[in-house]
Amino acid sequence: MQPDFWHQRWHDNQIGFHQDQPTPLMLKHWPSLQVPAGTRVFVPLAGKSRDMAWFAAQGHPVLGVELSRIAVEAFFAEHGLTPAVRESKYGRHYEAEGIELICGDAFALDEAALADCGAVFDRAALIALPPNLRERYVHELYARLPSHCRGLLITLEYPQHEKDGPPFSVIEDEVHERYARDWNVTTLERRDILAQQPRFAEEGVTALDTVVYRLQRRD
Numbered sequence: 559m560q561p562d563f564w565h566q567r568w569h570d571n572q573i574g575f576h577q578d579q580p581t582p583l584m585l586k587h588w589p590s591l592q593v594p595a596g597t598r599v600f601v602p603l604a605g606k607s608r609d610m611a612w613f614a615a616q617g618h619p620v621l622g623v624e625l626s627r628i629a630v631e632a633f634f635a636e637h638g639l640t641p642a643v644r645e646s647k648y649g650r651h652y653e654a655e656g657i658e659l660i661c662g663d664a665f666a667l668d669e670a671a672l673a674d675c676g677a678v679f680d681r682a683a684l685i686a687l688p689p690n691l692r693e694r695y696v697h698e699l700y701a702r703l704p705s706h707c708r709g710l711l712i713t714l715e716y717p718q719h720e721k722d723g724p725p726f727s728v729i730e731d732e733v734h735e736r737y738a739r740d741w742n743v744t745t746l747e748r749r750d751i752l753a754q755q756p757r758f759a760e761e762g763v764t765a766l767d768t769v770v771y772r773l774q775r776r777d
């Protein structure tokens with residue numbers, strides 16, 4: 559997906575992916591990761607996700623990265639926060655209450671930018687990307703996360719020929735294949751959610767699962 563696609567989505571407020579509450583499967587599975595309070599959580603392709611506020615409330619500083627300035631500014635406004643703003647080579651940084659959002663391209667973040675992130679949370683991020691970008695996303699961006707990093711990845715699976723992405727279907731084999739080089743991957747839960755997602759059924763999708771993975775970076 560080109561940046562213009564996402565800028566247009568935010569401009570037109572076509573943000574069906576946004577949830578008004580923290581992700582229920584994150585609330586269920588995050589505790590099993592046993593990420594110590596104080597550990598900074600990286601949220602790639604962050605949108606204005608409420609999950610970031612939840613992490614901060616649990617004592618996790620947050621680093622998010624998001625292309626859209628509309629999304630970044632909406633996040634702080636909707637939480638009644640006035641962020642400090644500064645520029646760097648990565649983009650425009652907004653920071654308040656332990657939540658730092660970089661308005662910029664996730665692929666431009668280097669190891670130094672991610673050095674103090676001990677955890678990662680990926681919801682609607684890997685699956686927002688077409689196959690060629692997923693390859694880069696895992697082998698470049700995830701590869702820059704520090705050793706011992708752990709995280710939660712939430713995907714969708716449906717017959718890809720029944721609908722165009724995003725969101726894209728990313729099947730379990732692909733997750734294992736892409737992450738195998740640097741990460742231990744454990745499937746935590748698979749759930750049939752077709753009945754809760756009528757828009758997919760309206761588009762002709764006949765099966766829809768969400769899958770939650772635990773990721774553990776190897777040294």
Ligand SMILES: C[S@@+](CC[C@H](N)C(=O)[O-])C[C@H]1O[C@@H](n2cnc3c(N)ncnc32)[C@H](O)[C@@H]1O
Pocket residue numbers: 564565575576577602603604605606607623624625626629662663664665681682683686
């Ligand atoms: C499907 S949305 C998911 C947002 C968020 N994770 C959530 O759960 O609501 C994907 C987001 O990624 C952003 N995005 C896409 N490509 C990006 C990139 N290369 N760098 C940073 N953000 C990007 C888009 O603007 C969009 O807000």
